[in-house]
Amino acid sequence: MKAEIIAVGTELLLGQIANTNARFLSEHLALAGIGVYFHTAVGDNRERLLSVLEIARARSDLIVLCGGLGPTEDDLTRETLAEFLGLPLELDPQALETVESYFQGMGREMPSNNRRQAMVIRGGRTIPNPRGTAPGQYVESGGRRYVLLPGPPREFEPLVVESVIPLVRSWMGREVTIRSRVLRLYGIGESSLAERIADLLAGQDNPTLAPLAAEGEVTLRLTARAASEQEALDRIAPVEAELRRRLGKYLYGVDGETLPVAVGRVLEEKGMTVAVAESCTGGLLGEMITDVPGSSRYFLGGVISYSNSAKQHMLKVPGDALERAGAVSEEVALFMARGAAEQFAADWGIGITGIAGPGGGTKTKPVGLVYIGVYHSALGPWVKGFQFRGDRRQIRIRAAKAALYALWRRLRVDGEGASTAER
């Protein structure tokens, strides 16, 4: 079954709101095994909506319209679809009762306008909407299925889950289950990833493989369809195993396990704690770590050392190191990491110092230069210089992620008993 989604509303075309309904419905249709092939947004305009319906009828089996079911003049989705199908609108007494009782519940008289909301296309079926006055409806015509849903997300989203998906499932001959798994990678670019797994990307269609890049990270989504959940998982397993074989050193987490979550999990498993010392990231690393609920079990705190005197006073970075190597240097990054660990009595310390820009760069120390140090009293120091690209915000995000990944690698290297002298 080929589906498409038509969102009706001039506010979408003016950029006042994003089309989150199409995203929400697409996700749920995909999980139910229905492929969505097009999204369209069109204004509250009869002619243009008719033209869009004409296009949709020619290419799709299931056409879901959302928005334009309200009581005002410019809400015309219901009437326009009826006109398009050449079918009359009829009053649904039960729907009218629902609309009337909604106003009774608010202690207000129903405006006559709202009577329109109880009109159903002949042969169609009302989809009750307990959260608003506009019910949805469903009608079949000319071998096509049409579903109308109200636009406000707080009415739309529950209707999708409670009514539309069960309806859709009832159409599917044999039950199809869809399962997804997301592999999260750091330290490899999207194109380099695509080259290493080109054969899998080309050769796989169940599960499908979809890479997606974001700020230094790449995720790889595997999606399988099958008659049962177990069968879907069985389809994913061998492909995941092959991906792990090829990309294992970059893979830090699965599904919702972001870098801060993955680092936190390993720290908790080992019963270890961490503290941070941040210069150019200004608190972002701490913010990312503490965005995870329960992070107080392994995160003790941090110092945002935005000035040299803060580095000396709060982190005990020696003044001569600052003078000799400069605040942005391997040496200072390591002293900061050590200072964080010692001042907070944590097992691990992370130090970040760099130039986030746009000002402050020099020829030898350009914008984007960042040193990251990781300290553990027994395992020895680790430090590395990075040259990040992008604007201030991107450089800061990439630096914080690189620091999390560095700690994750150190935790793993330690766990695997491998060398700790890696630099």
Place this chain on the structure above:
Amino acid sequence: MKAEIIAVGTELLLGQIANTNARFLSEHLALAGIGVYFHTAVGDNRERLLSVLEIARARSDLIVLCGGLGPTEDDLTRETLAEFLGLPLELDPQALETVESYFQGMGREMPSNNRRQAMVIRGGRTIPNPRGTAPGQYVESGGRRYVLLPGPPREFEPLVVESVIPLVRSWMGREVTIRSRVLRLYGIGESSLAERIADLLAGQDNPTLAPLAAEGEVTLRLTARAASEQEALDRIAPVEAELRRRLGKYLYGVDGETLPVAVGRVLEEKGMTVAVAESCTGGLLGEMITDVPGSSRYFLGGVISYSNSAKQHMLKVPGDALERAGAVSEEVALFMARGAAEQFAADWGIGITGIAGPGGGTKTKPVGLVYIGVYHSALGPWVKGFQFRGDRRQIRIRAAKAALYALWRRLRVDGEGASTAER
């Protein structure tokens, strides 16, 4: 000129991401006086993209495609548009240089795949993209204008502002000037705001007034159209004056002057400095302050005191205060603020302590309870308890913003010679 936007990417149809690019671009085109009539989303599929281009050509003058300019096999927007227009792709040496230098900057070899990103449709023009490897491009054919833009919003959005809108403006026959001014308010809700200015919202259409709420802040955008810039500004001025009269005490900034920028400006004007002590916000306040370039001129640093021992050791919060009142209390918030000011030798100190959830709440100290203290050695202490609503992320953002607003108010109260005993 009739415009439409085509977003290319299977991830949109799978519901993995929302089509925020269409919203962003529509808003900016509307401000430039261009009407957008359709949004379409289509997958990474040659045939379907060709069919969508066919439809667009028949109904629109300006067709903006976004997404599918990446280096991998499934990125085919560039090639498909070239095929659709019957025009060859040619290597743009300058674009190639940009892509190569991007990889040089990362210290990595350019994969051969990325060479495709430097290909431009014959007769077209490259739109340089300093934030990624995929440049945009612009081509005219058959009386239609086509613009291609990269999909990642961090690359897409600045390109719209910096390149696409100026290009679009250059096409407009008679110059219509659009000027906007954004008033930024804190401490007033959207509906309360709408009530106070209901007459202005209803009675104004040049300038138009558009309120927008986000995490405790409300912005109010005034947009005027006129034949000249001066005329547009003259239209805005009296409406802005009336708004300032009604809403002055909530108004902290205009246009891009966010709370951290407004606070920074006043600190710099007064030659003062600030340091922070964060518990539940975990570094977010520091991150927000240091997101502003040049913030090192007034921000000295901070302590993320996620543990009681960090509060004692790093901020000199007395152990008996922690025992007596608990870590989440007015008293500890004030000691933290004072500790921040004293440890970093700053004029101002801010302390934040609270329960961001989802766990950790009790009957007397529920999730969302946050105390914010502001300290200045001469002006006396200020502290206030808040009960924020929302999830962990929202509570943290609201707490950090409330802290910035508290400091802003204190800086203003001081500047106006008013009472400093306000609590």
